[in-house]
Amino acid sequence: MTMEQDRWSRVKSRLRSNVGEDVYTSWFARMDLEGVQDESVRLSVPTRFLKSWIQAHYAERVLSCWQAEMPEVHRIDLTVRSAVRPVVQPKEAPAPVETRRMPTPELRSTATAPVSANHDALGGSPLDPRLTFASFVVGRSNTLAHAAARQVAEGRRGDPVMFNPLYIHAGVGLGKTHLLQAVTWAGNSGNERKVLYLTAEKFMYGFVAALKTQTALAFKEALRGIDVLVIDDLQFLQGKSTQAEFCHTLNALIDAGRQVVIAADRPPSDLESLDDRVRSRLAGGLVVEMGSLGEELRHGILKSRVAAARAHHATFEVPEEVLLYLARTITHNGRDLEGAINRLLAHSKLNNRPVTLEMAEHEVRDLVRPQEPKRIKIEDIQRVVARQYNVSRSDLLSSRRTANVVRPRQVAMYLAKTLTLRSLPEIGRRFGGRDHTTVLHAVRKIEALVSKDTALSEEVESLKRQLQE
Numbered sequence: 001m002t003m004e005q006d007r008w009s010r011v012k013s014r015l016r017s018n019v020g021e022d023v024y025t026s027w028f029a030r031m032d033l034e035g036v037q038d039e040s041v042r043l044s045v046p047t048r049f050l051k052s053w054i055q056a057h058y059a060e061r062v063l064s065c066w067q068a069e070m071p072e073v074h075r076i077d078l079t080v081r082s083a084v085r086p087v088v089q090p091k092e093a094p095a096p097v098e099t100r101r102m103p104t105p106e107l108r109s110t111a112t113a114p115v116s117a118n119h120d121a122l123g124g125s126p127l128d129p130r131l132t133f134a135s136f137v138v139g140r141s142n143t144l145a146h147a148a149a150r151q152v153a154e155g156r157r158g159d160p161v162m163f164n165p166l167y168i169h170a171g172v173g174l175g176k177t178h179l180l181q182a183v184t185w186a187g188n189s190g191n192e193r194k195v196l197y198l199t200a201e202k203f204m205y206g207f208v209a210a211l212k213t214q215t216a217l218a219f220k221e222a223l224r225g226i227d228v229l230v231i232d233d234l235q236f237l238q239g240k241s242t243q244a245e246f247c248h249t250l251n252a253l254i255d256a257g258r259q260v261v262i263a264a265d266r267p268p269s270d271l272e273s274l275d276d277r278v279r280s281r282l283a284g285g286l287v288v289e290m291g292s293l294g295e296e297l298r299h300g301i302l303k304s305r306v307a308a309a310r311a312h313h314a315t316f317e318v319p320e321e322v323l324l325y326l327a328r329t330i331t332h333n334g335r336d337l338e339g340a341i342n343r344l345l346a347h348s349k350l351n352n353r354p355v356t357l358e359m360a361e362h363e364v365r366d367l368v369r370p371q372e373p374k375r376i377k378i379e380d381i382q383r384v385v386a387r388q389y390n391v392s393r394s395d396l397l398s399s400r401r402t403a404n405v406v407r408p409r410q411v412a413m414y415l416a417k418t419l420t421l422r423s424l425p426e427i428g429r430r431f432g433g434r435d436h437t438t439v440l441h442a443v444r445k446i447e448a449l450v451s452k453d454t455a456l457s458e459e460v461e462s463l464k465r466q467l468q469e
Helices: 003-019 021-027 048-057 059-069 117-122 143-153 176-187 200-212 216-223 240-255 276-283 295-310 320-329 334-351 357-363 378-389 393-397 403-419 424-430 436-452 454-468
Strands: 032-037 040-045 075-080 095-098 166-169 195-199 228-232 259-264 286-289
Touching: 003 021, 003 032, 003 059, 021 048, 040 048, 048 059, 048 075, 059 075, 143 166, 143 176, 143 259, 143 286, 166 176, 176 195, 176 228, 176 259, 195 200, 200 216, 200 228, 200 240, 216 240, 228 240, 240 259, 240 276, 295 320, 295 334, 320 334, 320 357, 334 357, 378 393, 378 403, 378 454, 393 403, 403 424, 403 436, 403 454, 424 436, 436 454
Parallel strands: 040 075, 166 259, 166 286, 195 228, 228 259
Antiparallel strands: 032 040, 075 095
16 A cells, blocks of 8 residues: 555544544545645545535545645645546646635536536536525515525524425516525535535436436435435426436435425416326425515615625616616516616616616616516416305315306306416316316306306406406
8 A cells, every 4th residue: 555545544534533434424435535746635536416515515624634644735626537537637627625715615516527417417506606695685575485495594404394395486586596596505504414406407307317327226315315405496397207206305305304495486286297296295395485576675676786786886876766766667577677787787887877767767668568467377266266156176176066066166167268378178187187078168158157147247257356356
């Protein structure tokens, strides 16, 4: 055994004693020594996943164990080795670990050599460093979601899980991705939990790639070793085998007391492509909706974005009357608000002109959209109709043919056809798996009755008003 290898064996023994057998086996068993040169030690691991976590949480410990053997060592270069040859490519410098500070925590780091696709997925989806709790503006529509996300982020390994999964749903640009990434950044900042942020697309890519490379078992085991799994845009999860694996992973993590955080653009009951068992498990945790941004919250977001811009452009000023105008007229989502500030910044800097109300009115005119009618969901129709006729939603979906259930069911189908863009077959599926001809019969029946039954016509109009308010 060479002197370097002998030292490496002693360093590993120190590390094992320092972190404990379980942690050592999980993170350091596959770490190899590549070489020692001057004040630098080169180490390698087989995956990006291991590299990013060791950098984020154990860099100082590895360095201190080496310094106990070699006081002159001041830097650890950690790389990802190729499955073919463990050579560091000269085009990319390895990420240094210095004594002065820890590297910025990250879930995705750049490998110095190719790694398999399934390991790439386990490296996580890219994180935006701007999307933290510090930059999240809290208002009436997102208070509960923010509080729940903070509670998850501040938990520690071994703490009891209060609600699982945490399921956040909202429309486009209302802040759900911001919250999920904030949970990931905060969860990775030093409490030794393994937090992994993945989009549904990345989860699918990883699972399919693992199947192709015959490493699906390792992929599953790695996922189930995560302390906090964060999945964004769940509505894009497709494919029966992928959904089945997601269901198994979800169950395994929750049953083991690990935290799962999920975001989607609709509640679990509206995820029609997912299996009923998955939807039921998702609904069994804390389901929180982030509502539309109120004018006060929009004003707060605008002020926050201006402050962020001033960090790089100290002379950038937006008068209060302009902020109030933008908050009043740009109503759809936070991305439009950020886009408005970016336009004013660009116009002001490139033309060397101060921001004025006239400039703002001209620059953001396409972001001032007419108010769209409320999007009505079939679940809302079923709930409102069931309440109106004093039956349960399960009655509407059942096969019961009694008069007190048949008429409300037909009314609900009629409203689903007239107030939504759903097709007849889809409406039939949402009403207990009925055939589209049953829905068509119900629609024609109610149309005929409404034209001659004044009381029913008024009832239907009342239901429409309730759903559109």
